[in-house]
Amino acid sequence: MTPPLHRALQLALVAAVLLGGPLAHAQRAAWLRDRLDVEWVVGTGGWRAAMGSGDVRTPGFDALAGGGEFVLGLDIGVGLAIVGDGRVMAGRAGSSGQTYFEALGSLALQLRLGRVRLRAGPAAGQAIWRGDRATLVGAFIGGSIDLFPLGNGRLSTTILVRLDLDADLGAMTYLPDSSVALAIGIGVRY
Secondary structure, eight states: OOHHHHHHHHHHHHHHHHHHSHHHHHHHHHHHHHHEEEEEEEEEEEEEEESOTTOSSOTTOEEEEEEEEEEEEEEEETTEEEEEEEEEEEEEETTTTEEEEEEEEEEEEEEEETTEEEEEEEEEEEEEETTEEEEEEEEEEEEEEEEEESSSSSOEEEEEEEEEEEEEETOOSSSOSEEEEEEEEEEEEO
16 A cells, blocks of 8 residues: 555544544534523413404404413524424304314524524414414514523523414415414423
């Protein structure tokens, strides 16, 4: 083997050991832990209503619901993060008291300011009430605040507030053309 080739193989072997060894794995895990943002909102209460009285099908639509929300994000630097969010709510709507169900997913940009996180982005999902189905497409703004820490690490309780504005696409009979939703919840954050 020629000396330059032998030297290159030695350097490649050293680099593989350093990059793939336990120390590198621990550093990558610490990097991810420092940038990961996870919120599990175990109890959410919310209200969704028709956007205006001009809605031809259901001008007085309103639903009270409860459920949960899960947020997973990655800090990309300087207090900014990209987060994905999923929420499920079920409850009663209208005077008939029949079950209302909605599930929403979103992708958002988040700004972290100390214990406060503000986020906004597009959202989409589905609503079902009295056999009528609609695809919810719109946007949301929201925020969460760490209330108090749980232990010595990053784990803490959090309160979340969220406002959604959605078009209810495909609604045929009972769901409105557009709706607004307000939700508040409490959970834990890492």
